[in-house]
Amino acid sequence: MGIVIKHSSWNLVITGFGFLLGAINVLALATTYLDADYYGLMNYILSTAFLLFPLMSFGLHNTIVKYYSSYKTDRERDNFLTQMLFWPIVGAIPIFILVFVFYDDIRLLISTTNQLTGDFLWPILLIAVFQAYFEIFYAWTKVYLKTIGGNFLKEVFYRAAATIILLLVAIDFITQVQFIYSLILIYFLRMLLMAIMAWRTYAPKFIFYKLEASREILWYSVLMVIAGSVGTALIDLDKNMLNQYVDLADISYYGVAGFIATVVAIPARGMAQIMHPLTAGYFNAGDLKKVEWLYKRSSLNLTIVAGLLMVLIICNVHEFYKFLPSEFAVAIPVVLLICVVKFTENLLGSNNAILYNTNLYKFTLWLGLGLAIVAFLLNIWLIPIYGLIGAAVATCVAYVLYAFAKAYYVNIKLQMHPWTGKTSIAILVILVTIAIFYTWDFQWNYIVNILFKSTLIFLVYAASVYLLKLSSEVNAAIDQLISKIKRPQ
Numbered sequence: 001m002g003i004v005i006k007h008s009s010w011n012l013v014i015t016g017f018g019f020l021l022g023a024i025n026v027l028a029l030a031t032t033y034l035d036a037d038y039y040g041l042m043n044y045i046l047s048t049a050f051l052l053f054p055l056m057s058f059g060l061h062n063t064i065v066k067y068y069s070s071y072k073t074d075r076e077r078d079n080f081l082t083q084m085l086f087w088p089i090v091g092a093i094p095i096f097i098l099v100f101v102f103y104d105d106i107r108l109l110i111s112t113t114n115q116l117t118g119d120f121l122w123p124i125l126l127i128a129v130f131q132a133y134f135e136i137f138y139a140w141t142k143v144y145l146k147t148i149g150g151n152f153l154k155e156v157f158y159r160a161a162a163t164i165i166l167l168l169v170a171i172d173f174i175t176q177v178q179f180i181y182s183l184i185l186i187y188f189l190r191m192l193l194m195a196i197m198a199w200r201t202y203a204p205k206f207i208f209y210k211l212e213a214s215r216e217i218l219w220y221s222v223l224m225v226i227a228g229s230v231g232t233a234l235i236d237l238d239k240n241m242l243n244q245y246v247d248l249a250d251i252s253y254y255g256v257a258g259f260i261a262t263v264v265a266i267p268a269r270g271m272a273q274i275m276h277p278l279t280a281g282y283f284n285a286g287d288l289k290k291v292e293w294l295y296k297r298s299s300l301n302l303t304i305v306a307g308l309l310m311v312l313i314i315c316n317v318h319e320f321y322k323f324l325p326s327e328f329a330v331a332i333p334v335v336l337l338i339c340v341v342k343f344t345e346n347l348l349g350s351n352n353a354i355l356y357n358t359n360l361y362k363f364t365l366w367l368g369l370g371l372a373i374v375a376f377l378l379n380i381w382l383i384p385i386y387g388l389i390g391a392a393v394a395t396c397v398a399y400v401l402y403a404f405a406k407a408y409y410v411n412i413k414l415q416m417h418p419w420t421g422k423t424s425i426a427i428l429v430i431l432v433t434i435a436i437f438y439t440w441d442f443q444w445n446y447i448v449n450i451l452f453k454s455t456l457i458f459l460v461y462a463a464s465v466y467l468l469k470l471s472s473e474v475n476a477a478i479d480q481l482i483s484k485i486k487r488p489q
Contacts, residue, residue: 014148015266018155021163026259027323029166031252037116038176040248043255045120045183047239049127050232057132058091059224060084062356064139065277067217069284076212078204081140083211087221088132099125114248123184130187137191140198142277149197153190155269161186223365227356230368230402237372238391241379246387249327254388257331260320261338263313267305268346271298279353291354292416299349299418300426301471306346307430308461310339312454315437319453322446330388337392344403349418351406360413364406371402422470429464433457 030039064084071077099106099121111118138150165182168174174182211217239258242251275298282290313320314336321329355364375398382390411417437457442449465471466478 014151015155015269018159019263019266021156021159022259025159025162025166026256027320029163029170031256031324031328033166033170034176034179036249036252037114037247038180040251040255041114041116041120041180042183043239043251044114044117044243044248045124045127045180047236048124049131050236051229051240052095052124052128053131053135054225054227054229054232055095056088056092056128057135057225058088059221059227060087061132061135061139062224062227063217063221064136065142065280066220066357068143069277069281071212074204075207077202079207079209080211081202081204082206082208084136084140088129088136091225092129092132096125110243113244113246116248117243120180123181126184127187130184130191134187134191134194137194137198141194141201144201145277146201147277150194153194153197157190157193158186161189223362224356226365226369230365230372237375238379238395241376242383242388242391245383250388253328253331254334254391256324256328257334257388257392258338260313260317261335261342264306264310264339264342265345266309267302268342271302275350275353279350280357283357288414288416291350292414295350295354295416295418296420297349297473299347300420300423301473302346302349303343303423303426304465304471304474306343307426308458310343311430311433311437311457311461313339314434315440315457316450316453318441319446319450333389334392337389337396341396341399344400347418347423348403348407351403351410351418354410354414355406358414360410364409367405367409368402371398371405374398374401422468425468426465426470429461429468429470433461433464436460 030042034042064081068077068080071080103121107118107121110121134154138154141147141150162183165174165179165186169176169179239251239254242254275294279291279294282288282294317332317335321332354360375394378394378397379391382394384390386393407417437453437460440453442452444452462478466475469475
């Protein structure tokens with residue numbers, strides 16, 4: 001797993017640093033200098049834009065990763081990339097026309113409960129377009145196994161830019177409304193920088209003629225639109241639907257809880273950038289043994305690393321909320337439920353990479369669509385009764401069912417699954433560690449409490465994983481760390 005470990009390690013560091021910036025933005029800046037309504041509005045705009053971006057991208061960021069390696073000559077590749085740049089227009093133009101024609105009706109619909117949201121319809125669409133082209137250019141570099149720069153832009157750049165904009169709000173240089181509009185600029189600049197990076201990786205000549213297997217590629221792209229819509233719906237639908245039932249302030253509480261829990265997704269997001277092109281390459285070469293090996297190793301290592309993050313969050317969640325105004329604590333149960341969602345994402349390893357690079361995705365798309373409908377119905381049912389907790393339960397149930405159904409289907413069709421006996425032991429270690437430390441509270445300053453408790457958790461967890469020899473990669477990393485500590489200066 002040399003290249004996987006190298007890229008995953010760098011991407012893990014980058015993603016972790018991005019989340020550190022995000023934590024500063026959320027815990028120290030946004031919740032201090034933005035009104036709860038405007039922070040909730042930001043969450044609504046971004047979640048809705050992410051729901052739309054699969055339509056805007058026409059699923060082509062997945063298409064590029066799957067098909068690029070199947071073209072052997074520069075002329076074929078240039079033609080393929082040229083068309084990938086223009087096809088998203090097919091998806092974007094009709095949406096803009098519909099919004100222009102029915103603007104007043106759509107504005108009225110989304111502002112039924114919160115009038116403020118109706119004033120920011122165009123920013124949602126523009127951010128969705130910029131996000132779509134960013135992912136297309138990022139896929140362009142992924143096929144050359146260059147993921148680190150793109151991951152930096154994805155995880156760090158926009159958060160660093162948000163930090164600067166929030167500081168401008170803090171010193172009253174710009175207003176909160178201007179902050180919302182500045183999100184458009186941030187996503188545009190990120191897309192532009194990613195385009196430059198892609199062009200420096202490989203600059204194609206603009207050639208346009210009929211693609212080989214164009215119908216197959218077009219159909220795959222259409223299905224990827226559905227896949228992307230299902231995936232983002234299962235993650236972002238809750239914040240979008242909350243807008244119809246609760247105040248924007250409540251959406252801000254939900255958004256903070258979701259951000260805290262999303263830290264558990266850092267390992268999966270770091271490794272996914274390299275897993276997709278590698279899995280596509282193995283499938284195109286017909287090497288299913290390597291696909292299965294990657295499937296199991298990725299699942300085990302992600303389970304161990306994500307498990308540690310989940311333990312740290314769950315066992316310190318009450319202390320984390322002492323950084324925030326007291327009214328945010330209403331969403332603590334949301335943190336626990338979304339942690340389960342994000343941990344499940346890690347538990348599946350390279351499952352998505354396998355599905356998106358075989359014909360198996362066709363069935364799981366319809367399965368996912370069905371479960372997205374289930375999530376929609378659960379939100380309609382649970383949010384009016386339980387509010388924020390109802391939205392989190394709906395997301396957790398729908399996503400976990402979808403995730404395990406995907407793993408089951410891959411097992412039926414390819415006779416491979418991501419789990420081994422060591423995976424079960426790793427989950428047991430996670431549960432036992434949570435049981436031991438969740439109720440441990442020291443009567444100290446909450447910052448000291450977090451640091452001391454987290455240190456104990458890390459030592460106990462790392463020692464358990466190491467002594468049980470759950471992962472050769474993790475043990476090698478620990479051995480390397482110990483040797484550096486012991487090395488004389």
